[in-house]
Amino acid sequence: MTTQQGFDGGTGIRQAILDVTRREISECGLTGVSIRSVARRVGVDPRLVRHYYGSKEQLLRQAVQVEGNPVELAEHLLSGSRRRLGRATATALLTHWDSPRTTITYRARLSASLTSDEIAGLMRDEFVRTFFGTLAEGVSPDRHELRAALAASQVIGLALCRYLIDGTELSRHDRDDLARLMGRTIQHYLTADLAE
Known part of the structure; x- marks a missing residue:
């Protein structure tokens, strides 16, 4: 050929x-x-x-193989302000996912994780346990696994609505404003008193 x-x-x-x-x-x-x-x-x-x-x-x-090391990204974020960790995390993820160089790979992985146990396992291991797990171990006062899962669930929900469901407000919304709003939720799940 x-x-x-x-x-x-x-x-x-x-x-x-x-x-x-x-x-x-x-x-x-x-x-x-x-x-x-x-x-x-x-x-x-x-x-x-x-x-x-x-x-x-x-x-x-x-x-569906994605670039980058989730532990390195988490450690980079932890090296910054702990009080702004939520917003910095949301900004980093949205910037990476919106990049023309990487967006199609992340969309493919997200879509594949909905129907493949193997790809869902990759998402769980790399994103929930490794990335958010590292963040939780670095800043959370307690219940690290629960906090990592809660923060990840918010981000995965945002990703589904922004990248896979056409026509949602989140798919059109300004990235910086989304990072600000989502950052509050991530910060809360990682650092707030969950007993309140």
Whole structure:
């Protein structure tokens, strides 16, 4: 097979396959994605998709891999003001999720987590336990696991409404104002007295 016009050799084709797969996951969910549909949208033979990624399962797993280390991000946020941790956390997440370079990957992972136990497990381990767990261990006075889960639930709800459900107020709302409002809730769950 010859390299398709507009691709930078194998690397360009591989990236195009991942990008299309992520869009299809976001639009149709995991069950709506097939190697043939991805190949058709990329403009390559399905055998090339299998050559690069093996099975459909391996392709989907690669497509929802996100960049960055959740512990490093949490530790970076903890190095700042503890009183502004909630807002800083919301700002960092929204900025990363809104970035043209990363948004499609996060949308794909979020969508896939709704129908795949494996991807939901990744979200739980990396986002809830690792990222928010590290924040809670750093600032919360007690009940670290509960606080991490509460804070994460708010952010995941925001992400669903902003990135997967078209036409919601949250999908159109100003990012800085959302970070301010959501930051209060994150701060409360991580640091306030839950017994009150």
